[in-house]
Each structure stands twice: as structure tokens, then as C-alpha cells.
Amino acid sequence: MAKQALGPIRRSFAPWDDPEAKPLIHFNAVTKRFGDFVAVDRVDLPVFEREFHALLGPSGCGKTTLMRMLAGFEEPSEGDLLLDGKSLKGVPPYQRPVNMMFQSYALFPHMSVEKNIAFGLKQDGMAKSEIDDRVGEMLKMVRLEQFAKRKPHQLSGGQRQRVALARSLAKRPRVLLLDEPLGALDKKLREATQFELTDLQQELGMTFLIVTHDQEEAMTVADRISVMDQGVIRQVAVPAEIYEQPSSRYVADFIGDINIVEGSLEAAGDGMTRLVAPKSGLTIEAEQTVTERPEVAWFAIRPEKLRILRERPAEASVNAVEGEVWDIAYLGDVSIYNVKLDDGTIMRATVANTTRLVERPITWEDRVWLEWDRNAGVILTR
Structure with a gap:
């Protein structure tokens, strides 16, 4: 019988x-x-039982240090770390109900797959019959039964990743820590493994905490994402909110492609805010109530929310701008148009390729208009 989809859960x-x-x-x-x-x-930062939580940020932002403190490899200089309401201060790593899967996988090269998985169980003094049962269960879970006798060098990168995962899960920790676990995999295998991870996490009912710099990976696997910068969490939210309602320019710019226009704010009636950017010749109206009134604000809009037109739109005075097609990238499923405005600003529009292209209706050096709806972007005040 086919497995049930995890959507409802x-x-x-x-x-x-x-x-x-x-x-x-x-x-x-x-x-x-x-x-x-x-x-x-x-x-x-609170992380809840059965949550798949992602710490996302560039190198040096503090995300791995945060994870290492939870694992017990580092101690906080200030503050406290609680598990089930109890402080972990002074608790050594081997006494914490936490296991960590390292980016390098750290498999023992002289041991077979099954012995790698069994290593931690033997260290804990588990009975041989129980170890055999647990190793068999883990091998079946990661679909490596036929590779049990092989050494790590005889496996592909994806298979080694699954051995490391099985070894981390064999001790049945309350929390599994994943440090850039898919970084060594190629793009297609990484994407497939992301869904395998989420399925596995739901099936086991465990709490996963993943460190990654890959935005797409975090968006795919996580229930919530913490975006980090210079040791500080800038925003914690579900993936859709991080993408559609970023709390700052930093978060907006870090997650995916985005166009950011600088200007000044004006009131525009109930539930509406206007941003004026004289340099770009833009007047922008957004369905958003902004209570702060800083001297400078920004309008952020994703490329896929823009429409690219040959003709001037009927309502061109608001949420529309003219420019020249400067660059085009054909990516198969989408085409990306970089449109240069008259002041030199580049705005990017993404168009889905829903039909087979024989000849481009819009091409290099064409004069075009970009337009968007009032609910398509977000005004940011910091």
C-alpha cells in the first residue's frame, strides 16, 4: 500500500x-x-517537540556555534540552554539525549556499513541481539540492506550520507542535529534527499535541528526557519512568511531573488501605504499599514510578482515603470528578464515558460513596462 502523504500532518x-x-x-x-x-x-529561541527547525544564514553568522552549544561541544558564555525545562549546564555531550550528524559524515573507513551503524550502540553496552535488530531496522529505514557489508569507500555520496543518518538515529535521540548534512550531494540527489528527510522526521516523530546556508533546503525541509546574521536571529517564521513577509531588508535580500526600491513614505488611505522613489520615477502603492515613518524606507518585490509588457499599462502612474531589456536568462521552466530603468536601476522579472518557445515575444533591447498588483510586494522600514 502506498504511503500516505504528509500534507495533513x-x-x-x-x-x-x-x-x-x-x-x-x-x-x-x-x-x-x-x-x-x-x-x-x-x-x-524556543524549538518544539517534533519540529523540524532550520538555522539559516551565511558562514560565520553563529548558526553552527548555536548547534554545538546544544550538542555540548561548547558552553554558553551567558544565558542558559534548556531541554524539557531543565538546564543543560555542565551536562557532558554523551549524557545529552541529542545526536549530531556532521557535514563530513565522519564514518569509520575500516568498518562496514552495519558496523558503523552499530558503533554507538556497542559503546552504550546494548545486548548483541538488540543491536542486530536495531541495525536491521536502520538499514531498512534508509534502504541500504543490500549494502550492509560494504565499506564507506564502496558507496556513493548519497549512500554514505544515509549511513551517517542511520548511525545518528540508531541511538534514538530526542533531538537530531544536522550540520550542513546535504552539502556534499549533487543538486538532484540533494533535492530528493530533502523530501526523504522530512518524511523520515515525521515517521519517527523526532525533533530535527538543521544548520544550512542553502535557502531552498531550509524552505523545503523546515517547519520554521531562524534567519541569522552576525550572531543575532533576524526573523523566526514559517517558510512562506519568511519569503512573502520578510521583516527587514536583510531577510528579504538573503532569501531568494528580490527587487528592492528605496524611497520615502507617504500616507495613502486606510490599509494602503505609498512609497515615492523620484530617482527611479516610481510611485508605489502597497496594501499594507505601516505605522513607522523613517526618513528612508524600501519596497521589496519578488521577480515572479512582476508582469512584463510591451505596451504601456492602463494605470501607469502607480506600480508601473518603463525600461529596456538588458539581459535574458533562459532556465527551461522560467525566463529571467533584467530590465534596466532610465536611472540605471536593474529590476528583475521572472516569466514562466508555459509554452514551447520558438521565438521570443520580448527580446534584448526592447522597451518594456513592468507592472504589479498592490498586494504583490512589501514595504520595509528597517
Whole structure:
């Protein structure tokens, strides 16, 4: 019988919206210093049981340091780390119900697949019959039964990744920590493995915490994402909210492609805000109530929300601008148009290729108009 899709489970899972829900993990005002360098700065983050949570950010933002503190490899300089409401201060790594899967996989090259998976269980003194049963269960779960006797060098990158995952899960930790686990895989295998990870996490009912710099990976696997920058969490939200309602220019710019226009704010009636950008000749209206009134604000809009037209739109005074097609990238499923405005600003529009292209209706050096709806973008004040 075919496995049931996970949609209903993931769609209804949102303990962070329940004020009565208690987090499984709580980074409570955690700071970590290395000498004068502040790697993590007063991070306060709850992670709930059965949640797949992603720490996303560029290299050096503090995400791996945060994970290493949870694993017990580093101690906080300030603040506390709670698991089930109990402090982990002074608890050594081997006594924490947490296991970590490293980016390098760290498999023992002289051991077979089954012995790699069994290693931690033997260290814990588990009976041989129980170890055999657990290893068999893990091999079946990651679909490597026929490779049990092989050594790591006889496996593909994807198979080694699954061995490392099985070894991490064999001890049945409360929390599995994944440090850039798919970085060594090629694009297609990485995408397939992302869905395998989410299925596995739901099937086991475990809490996963993943560190990644790959935005698409975080968006695919995570229930919630924490976007980090310079040791600080800039926004915590579900993937759709991170993408469609970024809280700042940093988050908007870090997640996916985006056009950002700088200007000044004007009131435009109930539920509507206007941003004027004289340099680009743009007047933008957004279905958004903005209470702050900084001197400078920004309008952020995703390329797929723009429409590219040959003719001037009927309502060209608002949410429309003219320019010249400067570059085109054909990616198969979509075409990307870089349109140069008269002031030199480049705006990017993405068009889905819903038909087979024989000849481009819009091509290089064409004069075109870009337009968008009032609910297509977001005004940012920081």
C-alpha cells in the first residue's frame, strides 16, 4: 500500500502558535564569546517537540556555534540552554539525549556499513541481539540492506550520507542535529534527499535541528526557519512568511531573488501605504499599514510578482515603470528578464515558460513596462 502523504500532518502542526505549548528546547538569552569576538548574541529561541527547525544564514553568522552549544561541544558564555525545562549546564555531550550528524559524515573507513551503524550502540553496552535488530531496522529505514557489508569507500555520496543518518538515529535521540548534512550531494540527489528527510522526521516523530546556508533546503525541509546574521536571529517564521513577509531588508535580500526600491513614505488611505522613489520615477502603492515613518524606507518585490509588457499599462502612474531589456536568462521552466530603468536601476522579472518557445515575444533591447498588483510586494522600514 502506498504511503500516505504528509500534507495533513505538516499543515496542522503549529505549536508555536499555542501560548500554552512548552518548548522542548529553549535557547534562553544565550551568548557565546570567543575572546573579544561575539559569535552568538543573546539569542532567545524556543524549538518544539517534533519540529523540524532550520538555522539559516551565511558562514560565520553563529548558526553552527548555536548547534554545538546544544550538542555540548561548547558552553554558553551567558544565558542558559534548556531541554524539557531543565538546564543543560555542565551536562557532558554523551549524557545529552541529542545526536549530531556532521557535514563530513565522519564514518569509520575500516568498518562496514552495519558496523558503523552499530558503533554507538556497542559503546552504550546494548545486548548483541538488540543491536542486530536495531541495525536491521536502520538499514531498512534508509534502504541500504543490500549494502550492509560494504565499506564507506564502496558507496556513493548519497549512500554514505544515509549511513551517517542511520548511525545518528540508531541511538534514538530526542533531538537530531544536522550540520550542513546535504552539502556534499549533487543538486538532484540533494533535492530528493530533502523530501526523504522530512518524511523520515515525521515517521519517527523526532525533533530535527538543521544548520544550512542553502535557502531552498531550509524552505523545503523546515517547519520554521531562524534567519541569522552576525550572531543575532533576524526573523523566526514559517517558510512562506519568511519569503512573502520578510521583516527587514536583510531577510528579504538573503532569501531568494528580490527587487528592492528605496524611497520615502507617504500616507495613502486606510490599509494602503505609498512609497515615492523620484530617482527611479516610481510611485508605489502597497496594501499594507505601516505605522513607522523613517526618513528612508524600501519596497521589496519578488521577480515572479512582476508582469512584463510591451505596451504601456492602463494605470501607469502607480506600480508601473518603463525600461529596456538588458539581459535574458533562459532556465527551461522560467525566463529571467533584467530590465534596466532610465536611472540605471536593474529590476528583475521572472516569466514562466508555459509554452514551447520558438521565438521570443520580448527580446534584448526592447522597451518594456513592468507592472504589479498592490498586494504583490512589501514595504520595509528597517
